[in-house]
Amino acid sequence: MPVRVLIIDDHPLMRDAVKMTMESIAPGSHVDLAASYTEARRVLALGTTYDYLLLDLSLPDIDGFRALSALRERHPTVPLVVLSAQTDRDTILRCLEAGAAGYIPKTYHADVLTHALRLVTTGHFYVPREAIESVRHLVQEPPFMRTPDSDPRGLGLTERQCDVLRLILRGMPNKLICRQLDLAEGTVKVHVSAVLRALGVRNRTQAVIAASRLGLRVSD
Numbered sequence: 001m002p003v004r005v006l007i008i009d010d011h012p013l014m015r016d017a018v019k020m021t022m023e024s025i026a027p028g029s030h031v032d033l034a035a036s037y038t039e040a041r042r043v044l045a046l047g048t049t050y051d052y053l054l055l056d057l058s059l060p061d062i063d064g065f066r067a068l069s070a071l072r073e074r075h076p077t078v079p080l081v082v083l084s085a086q087t088d089r090d091t092i093l094r095c096l097e098a099g100a101a102g103y104i105p106k107t108y109h110a111d112v113l114t115h116a117l118r119l120v121t122t123g124h125f126y127v128p129r130e131a132i133e134s135v136r137h138l139v140q141e142p143p144f145m146r147t148p149d150s151d152p153r154g155l156g157l158t159e160r161q162c163d164v165l166r167l168i169l170r171g172m173p174n175k176l177i178c179r180q181l182d183l184a185e186g187t188v189k190v191h192v193s194a195v196l197r198a199l200g201v202r203n204r205t206q207a208v209i210a211a212s213r214l215g216l217r218v219s220d
Contacts, residue, residue, distance in 0.1 A: 004050045068095060
């Protein structure tokens with residue numbers, strides 16, 4: 001299914017390679033390119049509705065983590081996936097904690113990179129094995145049968161809790177979830193607690209990792 005994506009990366013070869021990959025796995029996709037944070041802001045100001053953003057952490061005009069935080073603040077409803085050469089656990093977890101909806105290492109073999117992009121394009125979540133292994137001991141195994149296209153309702157979640165899970169995985173804070181779903185903050189907190197409990201996790205970062213590990217697909 002075609003998607004609309006903005007790739008923010010200052011390496012022309014990488015931008016072009018990712019664009020070609022996106023167009024091959026999702027024919028008809030609309031892929032825009034930005035070589036810096038400043039350029040990305042100009043592109044986003046045009047008002048195009050993107051399905052997600054792909055962000056490199058090494059940009060020429062801003063620290064990558066600042067770019068991530070600023071983009072999440074300015075465009076909180078658009079999922080943002082980090083595409084970076086950095087593969088250490090702390091960087092990956094820091095990005096997830098800042099609201100990234102996934103993390104794809106550039107250093108992976110082309111086939112793995114293509115697989116990761118295909119997962120993201122089809123509404124799944126991709127997190128490197130390094131991050132999954134680092135928190136595996138903190139994440140309980142939920143009573144959930146993994147399938148190639150796992151439905152979060154299999155966790156026993158209600159439709160509204162599935163809506164909350166979808167927005168959690170987009171990196172949205174509770175206040176924005178309240179506005180998106182027209183719910184009271186107390187109600188959202190109850191739903192968030194139920195979602196984390198169903199996933200067997202303690203926080204949102206672990207929720208993204210669990211979603212990737214379980215192969216969850218949360219449709220709009």
